[in-house]
Amino acid sequence: MNQKEKQELIKQHPLLETLIRKEPVFWQNPLLDFQASLKVANNGINMIEDAARRFERFRAFFSAAYTEYEKLDGKVESPLVMLPYMQKALEEESGQRLLGKLLLKRDDQLPVAGSIKARGGFHEVCKIAEELAFKHGLLRDEKDDYSKLLTEDARSLFSQYSIAVGSTGNLGLSIGILSRKFGFNVSVHMSADAKYWKKELLRNEGAVVKEYNTDFSKALESGRIRCQSETNCYFIDDENSVSLFAGYSVAALQVKEELAQMDIHIDDDHPLFVYLPCGVGGGPGGVTFGLKHVFGKAVHCFFAEPTHSPSMLVGVMTRKHSDVSVQDFGIDNKTEADGLAVGRPSAFVGKRMEPLLSGVFTVEDDELFRKLSMLYQTENKFLEPSALAGMNGPILVEQSDYLAKHGLQNKRNAISHLVWGTGGSLVPTEIVNQLIEKGNLLNAKKTKR
Secondary structure, three states, X not given: OOHHHHHHHHHHOOHHHHHHOOOOOEEEOOOXXXXXXXXXHHHOHHHHHHHHHHHHHXXXXXXXXXXXXXXOOOOOOOOEEEOHHHHHHHHHHHOOOOOOEEEEEEHHHOOOOOEOHHHHHHXXXXXXXXXXXXXXXXXXXXOOOHHHHHOHHHHXXXXXXXXXXXXXXXXXHHHHHHHHHHOOEEEEEEOOOOOHHHHHHHHHHOOEEEEOOOOHXXXXXXXXXXXXXXXXXXXXXXXXXXXXXXXXXXXXXXXXHHHHHOOOOOEOOEOEEEEEEOOOOHHHHHHHHHHHHHHHHHEEEEEEEEOOOOHHHHHHHHOOHHHOOHHHHOOOOOOOOHHHOOOOOOHHHHHHHOOOOOEEEEEOHHXXXXXXHHHHHHHOOOOOHHHHOOOOHHHHHHHOOHHHXXXXXXXXXXXXXXXXXXXXXXXXXXXXXXXXXXXXXXXXXXXXO
């Protein structure tokens, strides 16, 4: 992007100046269209249901492959919990009354992968394995016993194929761990911001980790090019994969069941507000797509990004999507939230989010650590820093004019605020303690002011 194009975009979208200063913002999407979003989501129902059926077919496989999934009868699911003490703490910290309920979707507790990436990543790997198994006669029909994909014959077949992925961390973990369980050869192309322990975990699983001294977009492109030059190589493309997107969308069907079990009813008079950490966009985009199908205009979805990596906000706001990066505006894309350290968003996701997304807000890194500590102290729950990006969302919504704009100011008591906890259960104990201590120190420092 040349200087003239940059200045023209800043003139058209003055909020870019605040983003360039790396200050927190709360942006409401002027393209939000509840009727159009419902149409978009309903047009994708076949994709959502197809992915849900695939997860159902693989239940026998997951139960046989992992003790953790045997306990869940092979279901790739995570708990939905209330956060009453965190809700009170947020009110006390902000001075803002938070009516309604505060909930947390604990995708950090998805077994084996420990993050939301188990949904999309597992789904695409399963899809590849299933197609190969049918092609080579290992499976006869969709009612077959999928646990046979753990046999030596199956592993011998899968070992002839490779799976590659570009990742900042968690997607690489989900792809690498499950692919190796099948017997695939795996290469994970990781950006400079990926955590060391995630790379080591992958190597211990038998995956080949290729490190790049660049950001996510460059690692992704390098992985894509290398895979294309190899035979029998499947590249899982975090920027453009329909299969990843579909896997994430199935979470909405689970949320619907969980809310019903908690006797929480969602409709126009009882809205659901959802706050999703966003990197390249696949995970939050897929979840939003599914939720719009399930709840229609009763659900309001917001993405949360680091102030140093607001790629989806820049892409959607300017409608340039992957044609612009945060670096084009001098934003460095350096953040402790490694899963969100993305300079260029997915155009595939961004374009689909235009009518669906309620807004995007950004959060400083120190705030992630403060909320990490607060959640641990109040609810005894740990999430990795990037997973806390959405925690400020409920307060920001209350402090904005969003509720008034959409005729919801008199329904505050009936709102369910759902923060999506995207990962953290695989973080080594010593690092968990370090992160909590850092958050404690930041909170103590803030209290003294």
